[in-house]
Amino acid sequence: MSTLCSPSASLLRRLDRLGRLMRPTPLVELTFPGVRVFSKLEYLNPVGSVKDRTAYWILRRAVERGEVDERTTIVESSSGNFATALAAYAQLLGLRFIPVIDPNILPANEAFLRRACATVVKVDEPDESGGYLKTRLREVQALCARTDHAYWTNQYANIDGMDAHYRLTAAEVCADMPRLDYAFIGVSSAGTLAGMSRRLKEAFPGVRIIAVDAAGSAIFGCTPRRRHIPGLGAGIVPPLLEHARIDDVVIVPERETARACRELLWEHGLFAGGSSGTSYAAIQQHAPAMRETPGATALFLCNDRGTAYLDTVFDDEWVTRLE
Ligand SMILES: Cc1ncc(COP(=O)(O)O)c(C=O)c1O
Incomplete structure (x- = not known):
């Protein structure tokens, strides 16, 4: 961070x-x-879903607090609308974004992310429950640990993600x-x-x-x-x-x-x-x-x-x- x-x-x-x-x-x-x-x-x-609000507001608040600047790499575990919104907005802000995705991703979303992001990490090991959520989250932690100025948007717990919908x-x-x-x-x-x-x-x-x-x-x-x-x-x-x-x-x-x-x-x-x-x-x-x-x-x-x-x-x- x-x-x-x-x-x-x-x-x-x-x-x-x-x-x-x-x-x-x-x-x-x-x-x-x-x-x-x-x-x-x-x-x-603009990018096509309700998650535009979440992506915009989380980035905005993080920049306002000085937690995200030009050196930042955004990291998130998402295969869906949040990832596509973040990919577009990170690109528009000139920031790097590394999405962590899994094999259940819709082909159209994967194509979008691969066009928008220089690095896409796709996990393929199912976790104990048979899904990929925990594997993806472990990969996010590993990426944040080895990437300078990484910022995990953490959509499931980020209060700014809630505030986006309160305010907008x-x-x-x-x-x-x-x-x-x-x-x-x-x-x-x-x-x-x-x-x-x-x-x-x-x-x-x-x-x-x-x-x-x-x-x-x-x-x-x-x-x-x-x-x-x-x-x-x-x-x-x-x-x-x-x-x-x-x-x-x-x-x-x-x-x-x-x-x-x-x-x-x-x-x-x-x-x-x-x-x-x-x-x-x-x-x-x-x-x-x-x-x-x-x-x-x-x-x-x-x-x-x-x-x-x-x-x-x-x-x-x-x-x-x-x-
Ligand atoms: C199409 C769609 N509807 C609803 C939701 C749920 O929104 P939230 O994550 O704020 O609960 C999402 C979340 O990704 C979504 O992509």
Whole structure:
């Protein structure tokens, strides 16, 4: 980790320019019986997902504190949207980024990372649980130990990752929505859930926060098992979860996610990825209870685009192979 020094003025200027690219994302209303359902289109962030906010804010705060400067190499264990956002923003800031990935990475994400980063470390040894998370984290520690001025963004425990959604994503919702009764928020690192739930509860004291997770994830105490749709879920309980303010939890099977993704596309015209479908499926499950409140208003995020999921969630044969 870099020693603390005064912030780099040139990195701050670049961050200001980057920040101006991050326009508020639109909020759209779906046609839905008996409940006003709104989706915030996070896939319209510059690099394509809700994790743009996390990457931008974590880098910004680290530069402001003088923990990241021109000499820094960013290191992170991620195969998904966080890695692609970090890769793009590190490149735009002129910083090196080494992503640590594993064989489950989507080919499109690996291609992106290999184009954006001079070094990509791909682990291939499964850990004791049969997954790769612990192997990847061990590799991150080893890389940080042997790299001068390494900075591990540590998305599962970084408070700035939560703050990103408190200050950016949720602040936009508060500015756009006069009323909110339910927010359905998917969980992996729990940064989005923790940050949004805290801000939304301040602005809408009666709002119910529904955490949405994938079946097979360990976050809410279930036995972890193999999951096939990236985005939501984790094999650990993320430290950021303790900061979240949760009223209810919905666990969605992967088949349901696939069904809901298709419904979002073919009935609502939203071409969104797995976690968006998972949250929409949770809304459908909660709809009878929500209809008891006149004018009930609900929100979910379309976290990323459907393109990376064409060979999985949107492929009939792939879906029939799901449990
Ligand atoms: C598509 C998608 N949806 C939802 C999430 C969950 O966000 P968080 O890590 O803030 O819990 C992620 C995290 O990577 C994601 O990639």
